[in-house]
Amino acid sequence: MPPKNRAQRTVAVGSPLTLPCGVTLPNRIAKAAMSEQLGEINGAPSQTLTRLYSAWGRGGAGLLITGNVMIDRRAYVEPRNVTLEDDRHLEAVSNWARAGSRAGAAMVMQINHPGRVAVGPLNRRPVGPSALRPQVIGYNLRKPRALSLDDIADLRRRYARTAELAVAAGFAGVQVHAAHGYLLSQFLSPLANQREDRYGVSPENRRRLLLEVIADVRAAIGPHAVLSVKLNSADFERRGLEEDESLDVALALEQAGIDLLEISGGNYEAPAMTGVVQDSTREREAYFLRYAQNLRARSAMPLMLTGGIRTLDFMNEVLAQGAVDVIGLGRPFAVRPEIAAELLAGTREPELLPTAPRIALPGVDPINSYLQLAWHAANFRSIAAGDKQVSGPGAVRTLAAAGTTMTVRALTQF
Secondary structure: OOOOOOOOOOOOOOEEEEEEOOOOEOOOOOOOOOOOOOOOOOEOOHHHHHHHHHHHOOOOOOOOOOOEOOOOOOOOEEEEEEEEEHHHHHHHHHHHHHHHHHHOOEEEEEEEOOHHHHOOOOOOOOOOOOOOOOOOOOOOOOOOOOHHHHHHHOOOOOHHHHHHHHHHHHOEEEEEEOOOOOHHHHHHHHOOOOOOOOOOOOOHHHHHHHHHHHHHHHHHHHEEEEEEEEEEEEOOOOOOOOOOHHHHHHHHHHHOOEEEEEEOOOOOOOOOOOOOOOOOOOOOOHHHHHHHHHHOOOOOOOEEEEOOOOHHHHHHHHHHHHOOOOOOOHHHHHHHHOOHHHHHHOOOOOOHHOOOOOOOOOOHHHHHHHHHHHHHHHHHHHHHHEEEOOOOOHHHHHHHHHHHHHHHHHOOOO
């Protein structure tokens, strides 16, 4: 349940929100980041991706956050991620930004580096804070090379350059991805980060790189562009990032001057973010909300909560009671691109939309995770083709089609 210890506010999903940088969101509904995998082989955003965001832009959300955009073409999270490390594709990136923002939404680019969870054969030499191989069933992950101080300096420059290019192309700002077990999340984790220099050992040192990246990005984009961070409330694994340390990171980010913090959780080794339905799912969703409540008691920073909020009444209740400021929806947008407008009009609830198929057998969670991604990817293409509502194929057809497609894409990335 949402927190009950704050004064009631007159806030609903249709209320505008002005972020500290001065950018105003026309309403409190955000399309959260989902990995579209619709870039060209050369890393440029494809016309299909641009059409997809044109549909989402018309769909009524106040904020659109893109899926992973890579800061380094040598390090991909998945096949066909968009890459932005120089201006070679700036015209296509500008077209993408215009498509999403034409109807008034703030378009924000999520920027990322996979670190040690870069998946082969796309990345033959992954890197990480320490030379520790992640143990993830169903993924071909190699032992990473520990980053040198020179490597870290280069990464800082890359984050800043990608952010600068995004804003130059017309994006309202960027979201730095520091969750889900990617590179910056790895530095925050006591389990993944066993360095003995100024980037490890203590909680303050483990968050040093993230805070340096935030300072670099702010300097690159200026005070009037959106600077958001996606942060794990916890990693949900033993010896990983825990809530108390995450709260300290969040407060440090507020002091660093970010505009919006999105609360998430989990990583590749304990995947709360994959969408696989388990008995603990609702408990984890409630955990994110409790985390937001705990943070709100200590912070006035704008907060975005994604995951598990599926009715208009509950959205309005959470907003009115002050737990969060923005409601993030992901998968509902992959089924119904106009879901935000329909929510604002009170004509549809996300909980009534179709969901991805699932194989109800023990021991197949990696397959179900893959099935979730493949099913939604099929829907992305249907939306880009002009379909207003899609229900996606069944499990067998999804796996059969996406298995071949994803394999070919992985092998033809370079």
